[in-house]
Amino acid sequence: MxxxxxxxxxxxxxxxxxxxxxxxxxxxxxxxxxxxxxxxxxxxxxxxxxxxxxxxxxxxxxxxxxxxxxxxxxxxxxxxxxxxxxxxxxxxxxxxxxxxxxxxxxxxxxxxxxxxxxxxxxxxxxxxxxxxxxxxxxxxxxxxTRDVIDVAKHENIKTQRHKASGLPIVQVEMAGKKVWLLLDTGSNGGVLIGRRLAKGLDLISPNDTQVTSQGVNALSEMRTTQLEELTFGPFVLSNVRLTYPEKGHKLSQFQQYSHASSAIKGKKVKGVVGFDVLKHFLVTLDYARGHMHLSVPEKL
CATH class of the missing domain: 2.40.70.10 (Acid Proteases)
Structure with missing residues (x-):
């Protein structure tokens, strides 16, 4: 319907x-x-x-x-x-x-x-x-309509459809590492990643602020800090809010897609990018085909 x-x-x-x-x-x-x-x-x-x-x-x-x-x-x-x-x-x-x-x-x-x-x-x-x-x-x-604009020709950030879920994922760079994240307009945060990745990138500090995150099903204890830089397509953003689970709490991860008849696997999705990043941009998204273009519009 x-x-x-x-x-x-x-x-x-x-x-x-x-x-x-x-x-x-x-x-x-x-x-x-x-x-x-x-x-x-x-x-x-x-x-x-x-x-x-x-x-x-x-x-x-x-x-x-x-x-x-x-x-x-x-x-x-x-x-x-x-x-x-x-x-x-x-x-x-x-x-x-x-x-x-x-x-x-x-x-x-x-x-x-x-x-x-x-x-x-x-x-x-x-x-x-x-x-x-x-x-x-x-x-x-x-x-x-797609006959008006071919987003693939103008794409300026690596974007794909997640092979298992069909949801849009984008590649960003943080702390010198390229990471695939779910593009989520329903998330009001900046970047949300698992604790293991945050630790591996040396982004965890004992002074990080403790917060409570409300998911669609449950509450979870999290920690929040600031990313000095986030490369998002052609743009470099400073002081982006980064959130990761408190010790003993977990972040549900996307399973990496694979198929018995193919050696091709999908991208490993490490977290979510949300409003605190997207708020700066005019986002042009071809959701079904997995392409996106970012620009900064003039304020009306």
Missing amino acids: MIRLIYFFITVIVSGFAQAGVTPWIPFELENGHIKVPATVAGLDSMAILDTGAQGNAINQNFIDHHKLPLAHNGNIHIKGMHNTERKKLYAKVDVNLFGIETKLSQLAGINLGDPRNSLLIGSGFFSQFVIQIDYPNSRMRMV
Whole structure:
């Protein structure tokens, strides 16, 4: 249903811009690093979060409980968060109005999205349909058809689709080492990596600040410090927030993809890059094909 919804939305919007194949700029809210757009769910006004790091769509269990919604429950699913994996309910035939298009969504996992004003988390089904431009400094976004722009020709940061999950991963450089990270608009931090890697890069100090991280399933104790430099495509950023697990806590890692019939393996993903890095850029992302271009827009 989500794919049909987005396809219809793009068809309707782009039809007025047939020659250009580009939607108008759509404003969004940035709250705690999350991209939010208005949505009506079960007749209630709310906000939907757009998340490149999510393989599917989800509904906020707090939203359901707060409004005491009698939504149909049609099974369960195991959701892998950043800190652990939990079994969650699946909801079906939920009335949704997103971008002015009314539909019913099914296979919505019930997860914790905090504030009950947040209703939905929209993942890969949305991003895969087109090239998306996210202008963080100006809090706006638009969709572009692939016949208008070939992002691969303009790519200025190494980007791929993770072979096992299909999610976008990018190569960065920190402390002299090149590392593959998940590109995650749903993460409000800077760079999140495992403790073992942080130790190997000599990035751990006893003076690092202890923080609590909220994943979709659970809380985890973490430590945070500052990266002196992060090379992100053609840009070098200073004093980027780096987070890693406290001793005795773990970060869920992507499994390295491999197939019995092939000697080719996927990239080892070591963590996540999020809002604290992305906030500087106009991100042009071809999610389905794994290509990205970064630029710094003028502030409107």
